[in-house]
Amino acid sequence: MRVMPAASAIQWTAATGRRLARGWAGSPRALDVLAAGGCFALMMLDLPGLASADNSLNGATATLVLAAGAATMLVRRQAPWVGYLTALLFIGWLHELTLIQFALYSLGRYRGRRAGALATAGYVGYAYLLFNLPGWPAHQGDTLSSFLSLVVPIGVLAAAVGIAAYRHDLVRELDVRQAESAVLQAVQQERTSVARDVHDFVGRELTLLTVRSEVLAMRSRGTAHEKDFDELSETARRAHLVLNEIIVQRGERAATPGVDGLPALAEESGRAGSPVRLSVDEATHGLSPLRQAAVYRVVQECLTNAAKHASGATVDVSISADGPRLRIAVGNALPARSPLRAPVSSGSGTASMSERVSSLGGTLTATRTDDRYEVVATLPRG
Structure with missing residues (x-):
């Protein structure tokens, strides 16, 4: 044989x-x-x-x-x-x-x-x-x-x-x-987070609109505009009710911080071992709350990634609002060889960042070279 x-x-x-x-x-x-x-x-x-x-x-x-x-x-x-x-x-x-x-x-x-x-x-x-x-x-x-x-x-x-x-x-x-499920879950959580931010910020404005329209309706009693102001008040009330029905609040939750929360975020990263050089354009303070929340989330996730993969490296954070677009750039050097074991990561954080940015009509790119990692996100200011 x-x-x-x-x-x-x-x-x-x-x-x-x-x-x-x-x-x-x-x-x-x-x-x-x-x-x-x-x-x-x-x-x-x-x-x-x-x-x-x-x-x-x-x-x-x-x-x-x-x-x-x-x-x-x-x-x-x-x-x-x-x-x-x-x-x-x-x-x-x-x-x-x-x-x-x-x-x-x-x-x-x-x-x-x-x-x-x-x-x-x-x-x-x-x-x-x-x-x-x-x-x-x-x-x-x-x-x-x-x-x-x-x-x-x-x-x-x-x-x-x-x-x-x-x-x-x-x-x-x-x-x-499991990795795909983690990414999908992160995207869904980010969508829920965006929806809650919409509820927080838009709901506040609708509340003010409802109260103001009711005051105007009371003041116009007996005038030719009474019916118009009553309809305006009812429309604002219905809009607020629809918003509450579509975006269900599950427990108490504060809205995502905005640009004002970045210094505290940078300080926290520094205490964790990753110092931050923060540069924020003053014009960003006038952005809408949703865009400020997007800025905060992108920077937060980038600092988390830096702590995982480049602990000890200085992170450069630049937020600029020149022209019609807002630019967020976060970069850090990569160590030649880390003495620590690589952390567990499913990549869901990048997916959630991209989901947040794309929901506002922007783009996000992550670039890695031999010695540096950089994330750049752009958003329309208006």
């Missing part, structure tokens, strides 16, 4: 796969082609022996048969059982164990533990029956120990590696889903 040792075959395939996968960016189709090519190349190493007395293949026919068997690896993700059944045929016909290694790995990798274990058990049982056939082949079937030392390790190792890769894929997929 002709077979490359299981460990050597898997190591050779894995090493070759890593090199080529880098160039092909890990494309699933490219990896399937690589698996088929690797399987075919390993089986072709035994091509001279396939014309021996145990089968009737010549060189050209054997090449076509081996190519057809290796081609089943092209559908190993969608139909791994096809390669498995073909590999069993190869065992009984050609005494070839290379394809079964790829087939069992594919079943464990793309169908999980149960399919991998079932396929391995079927393979071992089938091969055991063949080993007990008279003269099949005599030099491998003389003793049970030869069977246990060759066939069983091949199947168990190949399936186990595939199952381990399957579990790794599940863990990686779970991590991706």
Whole structure:
């Protein structure tokens, strides 16, 4: 029976796969082609022996048969059982164990533990029956120990590696889903925060409008404008009621601070070990409360990121309001190598910043170089 040792075959395939996968960016189709090519190349190493007395293949026919068997690896993700059944045929016909290694790995990798274990058990049982056939082949079937030392390790190792890769894929997929969920949750929380800020700021103005219109309605009693002021008062009251119904307040919560809260934020960052050089244009104090809240949130998140990834580095914060747009720039140097472990981060803070800025018609970009990280956000002033 002709077979490359299981460990050597898997190591050779894995090493070759890593090199080529880098160039092909890990494309699933490219990896399937690589698996088929690797399987075919390993089986072709035994091509001279396939014309021996145990089968009737010549060189050209054997090449076509081996190519057809290796081609089943092209559908190993969608139909791994096809390669498995073909590999069993190869065992009984050609005494070839290379394809079964790829087939069992594919079943464990793309169908999980149960399919991998079932396929391995079927393979071992089938091969055991063949080993007990008279003269099949005599030099491998003389003793049970030869069977246990060759066939069983091949199947168990190949399936186990595939199952381990399957579990790794599940863990990686779970991590991706959790990161996506964290980002979506952060965006939703930011939208809720923006909505509450709208309620706080716009609701206050509607309250003043309602009170003022009611006063004017009382003063216009008996005049020609009485009905108009009554309608104005009722409209303001309904608008306030609709605002309260759309944006439900869940507990007591203060509105997001504005530009006036930046000095305290910078002082807090300095106490935490990240000093701040703060430059704020005086014109920003005249911005609307919602835009001031956006400025505060962007700076707050940037200082949090600086504390995580560049603790001790000075953070430059610049808020300017020249022309029709407001510009927020926050940058800090990056350490060449941090002695601390990298903090856990899902990237949801950047998503929430971007959501806040885009909700006001602005843009946000984050740029990282070898030695510096900078966030720039622009907002329309009006």
